[in-house]
Amino acid sequence: MGTAERKESLRYLYDKVVDPLGFKFTPDAALAEELLEQEVKLEQDLGAPYCPCQMRSRVRGEDMRIVCPCIPFHRAHFDKMKRCWCGLFVHKDVTDPDSLPQFPPDEE
Numbered sequence: 001m002g003t004a005e006r007k008e009s010l011r012y013l014y015d016k017v018v019d020p021l022g023f024k025f026t027p028d029a030a031l032a033e034e035l036l037e038q039e040v041k042l043e044q045d046l047g048a049p050y051c052p053c054q055m056r057s058r059v060r061g062e063d064m065r066i067v068c069p070c071i072p073f074h075r076a077h078f079d080k081m082k083r084c085w086c087g088l089f090v091h092k093d094v095t096d097p098d099s100l101p102q103f104p105p106d107e108e
Contacts, residue, residue, distance in 0.1 A: 007036040010049060014069050014089075021071050023078075023089040026097050035088045039068055053086040077105045 001009070011025070018024065025032050038052035050056060054066040065073040071084055078084050082091040083100045090097050 003037060003040050006040045006043070007033070010036055010039060010068075018069050018071060018089050021075070022092055023069075023071060023084070024092050024094075026083075026087055026090050027095060028087075028097055031097075032088060035086055051084075051086055074105070 015025070035052055039049035042052060043049040046056070048063075048067045050063065051066045051068055051070055054070075056063045056066065069084070069089060071078055071089060074084070078089075079091075081100060081102055082094055083089065083097060083102070085102075087097055087100075087102075090100065094100065
């Protein structure tokens with residue numbers, strides 16, 4: 001499967017997961033495409049579509065917490081930010097993702 005096809009399949013899969021959680025894809029279409037492309041590359045290189053902005057620890061149990069969509073693992077934090085780490089997903093009511101704060105979990 002090529003990159004374009006895999007991006008579309010991830011988009012379909014992710015939508016089914018994040019929609020019931022109250023999230024949607026960012027309205028920034030260029031950002032969404034860039035992040036999905038990075039995830040496809042990470043999946044090809046490392047075996048899973050890891051969050052492109054998070055470092056992997058090389059400990060499988062820990063790294064599974066950053067496989068996209070990682071919202072269920074970081075739900076309280078993402079709900080406060082109204083977005084996920086990389087910005088691929090935002091709360092359904094968000095129209096301007098650039099205005100959203102991003103802060104580390106220990107600053108909640």
